[in-house]
Amino acid sequence: MSQKITGAYVKSNRTYTIQEAATVVNSSPQTIRxxxxVLGMKIxxxxxxxxIEGRELKKFASGTRRxxxxxxxxxxxxxxxxxKPRRAYGGMADFVSQDGKTGRLVALCDTCGSVINLxxxxxxxxxLSRHFDIQE
Structure with a gap:
């Protein structure tokens, strides 16, 4: 299970080594390096x-959330x-039943072609058949 990187515990007026920075933002030393x-964090x-200055570390740790x-x-x-929300390619989707009451619509993304589910x-x-051509 991945853990969230957070800058909440970073002190702005302190300096950190790579290992200390990784510990305080809850990440690995490889991420800090x-x-x-690659991303240009200043040392x-x-x-x-x-x-690493604390204010610089805090800026990077706070900006990592999607x-x-x-x-x-x-x-x-x-x-x-x-x-992003995308339309199904050609408006077509397949319904895959999981049990008698529920299931999922499976289609292809109109933009990138990857499989999307609902x-x-x-x-x-x-x-849903007003928006999709559904096959069972």
Whole structure:
């Protein structure tokens, strides 16, 4: 289970080593090194071991959360690859029954082509058939 990276415990006026920074933001040292090497988090010049200012660490740790996905409108399903509500390719979807009452609509994303799902009850199929060409 992944844990949330948080900047809540970072003190802005303190400096942190890589290991201390990883501990305080609840991540791994590799994540902190990636922030420095790839994403450009600033370190204090000329220091060994690397020292990171608290305000810089807090800025990066607070900006790592993904934005919430928008709620899909009628006729849309949430694509996990696009991370946005998308229409089904060609308006077609298959209903896969899980038990007698519930199941899921399975379709392809109109934008990226990945599989998208919408969990629903069998009772909602007539309502959903206004938006999708449903095959059982």
């Amino acid at each position: 990636r922030w420095v090497n 204090i010049d000329g220091t060994r071991p690397w020292l 934005p919430k996905m928008a709620k899909p409108a009628p006729g849309e399903m949430t694509c996990m690859k696009c991370r 969990f629903c009850s069998r009772a909602k199929l007539p309502e």
